[in-house]
Amino acid sequence: EADIYQTPRYLVIGTGKKITLECSQTMGHDKMYWYQQDPGMELHLIHYSYGVNSTEKGDLSSESTVSRIRTEHFPLTLESARPSHTSQYLCASSSPQGSEKLFFGSGTQLSVL
Amino acid sequence: QKEVEQDPGPLSVPEGAIVSLNCTYSNSAFQYFMWYRQYSRKGPELLMYTYSSGNKEDGRFTAQVDKSSKYISLFIRDSQPSDSATYLCAMSAGGYNKLIFGAGTRLAVHP
Numbered sequence: 001e002a003d004i005y006q007t008p009r010y011l012v013i014g015t016g017k018k019i020t021l022e023c024s025q026t027m028g029h030d031k032m033y034w035y036q037q038d039p040g041m042e043l044h045l046i047h048y049s050y051g052v053n054s055t056e057k058g059d060l061s062s063e064s065t066v067s068r069i070r071t072e073h074f075p076l077t078l079e080s081a082r083p084s085h086t087s088q089y090l091c092a093s094s095s096p097q098g099s100e101k102l103f104f105g106s107g108t109q110l111s112v113l
Numbered sequence: 114q115k116e117v118e119q120d121p122g123p124l125s126v127p128e129g130a131i132v133s134l135n136c137t138y139s140n141s142a143f144q145y146f147m148w149y150r151q152y153s154r155k156g157p158e159l160l161m162y163t164y165s166s167g168n169k170e171d172g173r174f175t176a177q178v179d180k181s182s183k184y185i186s187l188f189i190r191d192s193q194p195s196d197s198a199t200y201l202c203a204m205s206a207g208g209y210n211k212l213i214f215g216a217g218t219r220l221a222v223h224p
Contacts, residue, residue: 040121043157043201043214059211090156100145100205100212104156
């Protein structure tokens with residue numbers, strides 16, 4: 001079973017607050033990803049990283065930022081949360097040998113009031 | 114037009130039925146084809162992985178890829194209530210190209 005963890009599982013927060021969604025994996029994977037998922041919609045890639053100190057924006061424009069200071073840790077930060085940020089955020093990782101095979105965390109369901 | 118189209122469902126079938134889930138795509142460069150299963154309030158998990166065309170079988174699950182028709186399918190035999198989940202197709206051209214996901218088909222298998 002994949003070892004990738006996301007915290008918190010659920011977060012309800014007021015507009016304007018700064019939030020950080022945590023993601024950690026213990027598989028030593030170089031590649032990590034953040035996806036946004038809304039009900040009945042495709043997963044959209046918002047950020048990815050191919051290793052330490054490497055971060056890129058994905059296909060879906062996002063006001064969030066990410067950092068990759070350690071291989072196992074890939075947090076996502078929203079400086080000022082808005083209701084439009086309400087969504088499920090999924091973190092994933094993959095190994096260099098099988099970069100199409102993603103291992104996902106259980107997700108963080110974010111609700112901004 | 115979306116690169117990947119997936120029948121939205123939802124599908125509701127009785128236990129023991131054969132289920133067919135399908136996706137079509139437009140990008141002929143796609144070489145890697147996957148099916149992910151996502152239970153409620155969980156992240157997706159990789160169910161089937163296929164490279165290029167052909168069939169792949171794993172227990173009750175069979176994945177088919179027809180690159181000439183740009184069409185992939187997942188068959189579930191002897192479906193069980195535990196198969197109730199959303200099934201996402203995903204595909205990639207490989208290398209540094211990103212995975213493109215379908216919107217998912219929600220399946221309910223009732224006893």
